[in-house]
Amino acid sequence: MEIETLKKAVKIIQNSEEFAAFIPEVRSNIVMAKENAKDVNDVAGIPGRITTVHGKPRSFMDPEFGVSSHMARLVLSVMKHDSSKRSAMNIIYDPKIISLCEKLGLKVSFYDRRDEPKDIMKVEGGTIPWGVEASIKKINDVPDVIYHKGAWGKEPSISLIGSDAIDIAKMAVCIARLSSKQEDYKVLFAPQTEKSASKIPDVTCIFCAMAKGDPEASKNVIYNDGEDMVVLNIYPYNRGHILVVPTKHYTDLTELDLESLKNLFKTVQKTIHLIRETIKPDGVNIGINLGEAAGQNIKHIHIHMVPRFKSETTFIGTTANTRVIKENLDDTYNKYMEKIEILR
Template identity: 40%
Template structure:
């Protein structure tokens, strides 16, 4: 029997550009592990440059949506965003109270361009909704409009928060994106300042994302102070991860962290599986050089060794088999990791590499597989260069096509080495196993030997 998954409800406008409103809320809920359900109050024609038109939905349509989701999904928490009219605010308040759903009010009043998202006559009705809320999350300008207090400092924000608490909300958070980046939290007469700064990155949808993250953390059981800190951290990372997708203000990237974490897990699993395949292969010991081997794989767009996973302590030859002597971790291999990063500068798809023993037999096996080989000489390395970066780059630069194998014949105190390149760890290890079997078969058949040219 499937366990019932907790749902969160957003009641807000639809952003056709996908950056704010219901779309931002649902992505934020998903990033926190919740199933998101939605009630759309207005349809906006909107992109990164602004809002072109607003179509508020009749309150009857809003009620139908509320009844539909609340009667089936039983949301554990809700949040409101753009409500636009007094009539919509009233039916939303009545339904949330009827179904006993705690909720956060994001008192959306204006778009970033200044266009009103709440009719002027609806302000007093919004105040009545705030009176039943678990928390209200105005920014500086919304708090000023709700309280009549000009906010230019944290002390001003404290005065405004006290006045907002008099409306009845359990907690008040005045967000600092339009002030100095700090948020002010008020609960039961206790203030807490959540530190922050003004960040570089796209901010379209930041307010919606913050209040949705706050809602999710409250639903997870955190108190208002911890929820505010966690929401601040989440939206800050979403801003830093934003990417330009239009010609105006870039939307925040709510799912970027989840996607990156998922990819890092996949890379670790891929390298781990590759190591197991090597250890299971009886012939693969022939590939292990005196200094040991390693297999590495990077995440997409990797730019540093911390983005490349490998074996801590390398892979060695033990009792005639290839054996890893450490765990799989990011940043574990400097040698092969730098090969991967250097190769990715020429081809982003080449995210994996493995160093193996240099021998004529192994090189011949690579040729039998129709792999493209390229080499470099350590004698040509300019002073001050790192061999792995320079050698890999040099091989790419002089090659007419993308190399699958890069080798060198060593130098004084340096073992000769072969490097296999591939799209992922599975690609590289299967190629290595095939090479090992060719070399092993040639030995057993009395043909190709280790010293053959």
């Protein structure tokens, strides 16, 4: 599985001309470890690393296990603190990239190679595990980004860290495109959506499956009174994005009778209170998409409720129409459940 995931990740990287400028002098490598990896032989990477040819990123060999040293040791060190973080990639160091990562809401930390203890320097391969530990200690958490500014004979570097190689590749390409200031480029950057998307059950209508209590589909249901549901959106436009959905299958708003409409919008009203108490936004967007041309992807009426924040205006202007989700979906769900009495 790790090999196939890396192949897909490399394809994403090779399709991004912007990423070529992010490859350092030592070249880039992207790695992914097995679950419960013990040593570098349990970590797959790219033999010969990723280089540039005619201004484009290129890899000339398929991924293999045991071919990486530096990035493998970094991932193994990270996994001691968070076993789900099994992938990493190194890119060129630039203060502007660090600034952009911080604007994107990524957890950023660093280590200073000048502070490395002398006894660690004497140990072959000891610098990276020490650097990871120092970076984690600085923020008391596992970073998404670790960097160092180099030392005598050592090139500065940034390492991107994530759950799998595809997430890392998309993260790297996203940062590269934003750094290139392509103002017309729009991207939803939310690492959690890839993980969530793979969990969608194979059903005719996801909302009907939720209403019937399908164990797999119902995981994101916050509230269900038998007539209407409040559901966490697994493809959030913003942190705390939720949906209000009738349990009965309606394809258009005109199909609801007056009483059903009344109950639906009573739930919408209560959900506004839930969002305000839980997420504490500066505003809330409420919207319904009717028809494919209007953006309706699921043929079952649902009302989008999106928390909005004043700080978004500055953020979007800085990063070229980019929307960023900073919060894990499970964390959002748990926060809403703590305030569930508002809906009841």
